[in-house]
Amino acid sequence: MALSEAVVTTASKRSQRISDVPLTVSWIPAEELEGTGQFSLCEAIQYFPGMECRRGSMRKAAVSARGLGSNYLSNRLLLLKDGRPLTDPWTGQFYADETTPLTNLKQVEVIRGPGSSLYGSNAFSGVINIIERQPADLIAKGQNVGADARILAGQDKTWRLQTNVAGRGGPVEALLGYYGFGSDGPQLFNNPQLNQTDTNEDSLVHQVNGKVRVGPLALDADFTDGNIGRPGGQNISTVGNCGRCHYTAQDNEHVQNLNAALQLDQQVTDNVRVFAQAYTFFKRRNVTLENEITGALEDTLGKRSRIGGEARALFSLDKLSVT
Numbered sequence: 001m002a003l004s005e006a007v008v009t010t011a012s013k014r015s016q017r018i019s020d021v022p023l024t025v026s027w028i029p030a031e032e033l034e035g036t037g038q039f040s041l042c043e044a045i046q047y048f049p050g051m052e053c054r055r056g057s058m059r060k061a062a063v064s065a066r067g068l069g070s071n072y073l074s075n076r077l078l079l080l081k082d083g084r085p086l087t088d089p090w091t092g093q094f095y096a097d098e099t100t101p102l103t104n105l106k107q108v109e110v111i112r113g114p115g116s117s118l119y120g121s122n123a124f125s126g127v128i129n130i131i132e133r134q135p136a137d138l139i140a141k142g143q144n145v146g147a148d149a150r151i152l153a154g155q156d157k158t159w160r161l162q163t164n165v166a167g168r169g170g171p172v173e174a175l176l177g178y179y180g181f182g183s184d185g186p187q188l189f190n191n192p193q194l195n196q197t198d199t200n201e202d203s204l205v206h207q208v209n210g211k212v213r214v215g216p217l218a219l220d221a222d223f224t225d226g227n228i229g230r231p232g233g234q235n236i237s238t239v240g241n242c243g244r245c246h247y248t249a250q251d252n253e254h255v256q257n258l259n260a261a262l263q264l265d266q267q268v269t270d271n272v273r274v275f276a277q278a279y280t281f282f283k284r285r286n287v288t289l290e291n292e293i294t295g296a297l298e299d300t301l302g303k304r305s306r307i308g309g310e311a312r313a314l315f316s317l318d319k320l321s322v323t
Contacts, residue, residue: 026049039152077126084281099228110129111123137166158183228252
């Protein structure tokens with residue numbers, strides 16, 4: 001497909017050819033992204049002009065758009081999935097780690113520059129929207145069932161597994177998928193002189209997702225359970241804009257996310273289209289850190305939740321469109 005014919009939805013919350021969008025919008029389809037060999041959101045961002053993702057201590061990812069919002073606690077860049085916010089509900093921070101896998105990916109759209117007029121204060125420096133495949137995208141024409149699966153493996157005991165099954169019966173279309181990731185990670189802090197072995201960057205992530213569509217109604221939900229290890233073998237401590245960040249040989253992080261939405265997209269008349277959605281996002285993040293004074297392992301639990309929604313109508317008449 002020619003770039004000018006690509007259809008995007010992020011710029012104005014409605015489908016438009018990218019050549020008609022009056023903003024700086026970038027678009028990468030899943031097929032092109034897969035050809036790069038990148039699997040995480042942080043890696044994928046590198047392929048958008050003006051975008052950068054750097055990994056730092058505590059496994060945080062610093063994402064910036066045109067140099068704005070480049071620190072690890074930035075809340076100026078908005079992450080969306082099918083138009084729903086995934087940034088931290090309390091701080092607005094952007095997490096691009098393995099707990100945000102690119103599953104069922106159809107395309108990634110990026111606004112490089114202010115998007116606050118449509119998306120609020122967290123979109124000051126840009127918007128990243130992960131667009132996922134719907135059940136119909138997996139079902140071939142003339143068929144009622146479709147499926148795909150892929151497994152990849154590499155060094156450091158790294159593996160990825162993604163499988164999806166979709167089906168159609170009458171007016172109902174549904175999709176059920178699973179994503180798994182595991183890695184022992186690189187041994188960053190091996191020291192043969194001290195007989196020291198780095199054993200603690202093992203990660204294990206599971207995600208189950210499902211979609212059901214009945215006419216104009218669509219239900220979408222996913223649950224992610226991720227255990228993210230730390231580089232072990234030596235203590236590292238920094239003081240900066242995050243307060244005091246440190247990790248030790250025994251540190252660990254356990255993350256659970258529940259993300260769900262109910263949407264209505266209905267063409268009422270030839271000139272009027274109505275869209276409404278209600279969504280929720282629950283996040284539980286448990287970090288185990290070694291107390292630098294007592295040496296004891298201590299748990300720090302953070303819970304976040306977001307409940308929101310929106311409704312809008314699109315009126316079209318010849319070349320005039322009003323939302």
